[in-house]
Amino acid sequence: MRWIVSPPSEIEAETEFNVTYELILDTTFYTWAFNNGYFDNSGSSGSGFADALTAQNWCENTACPAxxxxxxxxxxxxHVNAHSCPLAGLPNALCGPWIPPTGSVFTHSSVLVGPVQQGNWxxxxxxxxxxxxxxxxxxxxVAGLHLALEIETKVLSKTDCGDGTCAxxxxxxxxxxxxxxxPLKSWAIALIVTFLVIAVTAACIVFGYFRYQQRKLLWDESWIAKHDDIKEDDGLRGAFGSMISVNCSSKNDISGTNSMAMSATRKQVFAKTAIYKGRTVCVRKIKKKEFLLTSKIRKEVKATRELDQLNLCKFVAGCIDVPNVCILTEYCPKGSISDVLMNDEVPLNWAFRFSFASDIARGMNHLHDHKIIHGRLKSNNCVVDDRWTVKVTDYGLTEYRTKDRMMIDLDDDDDDNDDDYYKEMRTHVYRAPEFTGQSSYIPTQAGDVYAFAIILVEIATRNDPYGDEDVNDLPESWKPPVPDLNPEYGDKDNTCPCPSDYINVSSDVNFL
Structure with missing residues (x-):
């Protein structure tokens, strides 16, 4: 007799398990059992066995009933089964041979029967x-004999997972x-570390790639145009370009008694055009004694080139050849909205006017989203393309477009100086009150919003922001009055459909 699958040395209470044990009977056993009378009452006839061989033959060949x-x-x-006997409190810790001395049975498995040749149970x-x-x-x-095979195991208290105690x-x-x-196993730690290394490596590669692309764009000089490649525009457009009509008084008029509308001549300032690589472009000349392509200018050009929005006039190229430094931008053939608004031959209903205002607002919003302050917003810097879409121009490139004061003083071209004078004179009205009296200031988003409000007044009145006022007689902090948009009888196209709302928009950002 022996254990084939013995119980564990320690087991938790109420845990199910199986045990397997073996019984093998040989001829010696049968001889011993027969001689000691354990087969006396066996046999189907009840007459006993003549010898040990007869008893063995009966055990091995008789089929058992249920x-x-x-x-x-x-x-x-x-009869074959297994049962247990707790040893605590028993004399000499002896249990058995198969049941406790008290006669109680603690664990009793199902009874099995079968042939003696079965071996394992x-x-x-x-x-x-x-x-x-x-x-x-x-x-x-077996026959009239009881056989017992004993082994000891330690029963542990039952654990209750979830009671808060690690028993x-x-x-x-x-x-x-x-x-x-x-704790994580070594293979799990290795797997996590490998994944992290791969993720960090991939992130570094992606970051490095985009940094490379940014540096590549920063040092890309394909935007630099040679002066010889900028051809003079032929015909009437080349002679006059995009016209900007400006009402102003002569800077030599010191009487101060005549209004601009009565005594001033109409001064025309033109945005120059040229042909560059087969396309018409607008040319912004910059007076510089010398030009140094610094890292700051490269960053400005990079930021401007990356802007791509319908209501922004695109940067085309730039010439850095002194004294022909200039900026080439997208050409819009219908001029500025100032030209369009003040041209009585162009019918503009309020749907067109709202469209103009919305186009400017979208363009400026895109600039501000990209941390670019315009600082020079005015109606002359809002141009109209051939599809009547308004585009904001003359933005960005602050360092690039800065003019050399010495070059301006030494310039003998009186016409250019006159143009600059009239442009500067018209600019004061777009300057926010907080900048009054400052010859130089840092532009802000709030300043751009103020300038937009002035443009809203121009759109509403279809007139120069100064109207009939003489610029020379006005204080620098002067601002145009809120227009009267009350409905007018008989002309629906010229009547604002929402006068109160429109006035509130312009006044909320400007006048209140």
Whole structure:
């Protein structure tokens, strides 16, 4: 007799398990059992066996009935099971040979019967309930003989996973609720580290690629135009370009008694055009004694080239050849909105006017979203393309477009100086009140919003922001009055459909 699958040395209470034990009977056993009278009452006829060989033949060849009917007269191995015996409190810690001296049975598995040649027997134990050292007994009844195979195991208290206590028998794998999560295994740590390395490497590659592209665009000089490549525009457009009509008084008129409307001549300032690489472009000349392509200018050009919005006039190229420094931008053939608004031959209903205002607002919003302050916003810097879309121009490139004061003083071209004078004179009205009296200031988004409000007044009145006022007689902080947009009878196209709302927009950002 021996254990094939013995119970564990320690087991938690109420835990099910199986045990397998072996019984092998040889000729020596039968001789011994027959001589000691254990086969006296066996045999189907009840007459006993003549010798040990007859008893062996009966054990090996007699088929057993059902468990409930099996006994020593009709089945050689007529009872096989396993039961337990707690040893605590027993005299000499002795249990048995197969049941406690008290006669109580603590664990009793189902009874099995079968031929003696079966050898291995397996019993299912539904659980041990008494904590402490317990004897587990495999019990056989062969003919009139009882055989027992004993082994001891320690029964541990039952653990309750989730009670907040990591008791004996619980660990991080069986009860992470009470004992906490198990530390990561080495292979898991290696896998995580490998993943992190791959992720960081990929992120560095992507970051490096975009940085390379940014640096590449920063040092890209394809935008630089040679002066010889900028061809003079032919015909009437080349002679006059995009016209900007300006009402102003002569700077030599010191009487101050005549209004601009009565005594001033109409001065025309033109945005020059040219042909560059087969396309018409607008030319912004810059007076510089010398030009140094610094990193700051490169960053300005890069930021401007990256802007791509319908309501922004695109930067085309720039010439850095002194004294022909200039900026080439997209050409809009219909001139500025000032030209359009003041041209009585162009019918403009309020749908067109709202469209103009919306186009300017979208363009400026895109600039501000990209942290670019215009600083020079006015109606002459809002040009109209051939589809009647308004585009904001003359933005960005602050360092690039800065003029050399010495070059301006030494310039003998009186016409250009006159143009600059009239442009500067018209600029004061677009300057926010906080900048009054400052010859130089840092532009702000609020300043751009103020200039937009002045343009809204121009759109509403279809007139120069100064109207009939003489610029020379006005204080620098002067601002145009809020226009009267009350409905006019008989002309719906010239009547603002929402006068109060329109006035509130312009006044909220400007006059209040």
């Amino acid at each position: 468990v409930t009917s099996a006994d020593e007269t009709n089945c050689c191995v007529h 397996t019993s299912h134990i539904g659980g041990l309930y008494e904590e402490g050292l317990t004897a587990l007994i495999a019990h056989f009844k 004996a028998g619980e660990d991080c794998e069986t009860c992470p609720k009470d004992c906490g999560s198990c």
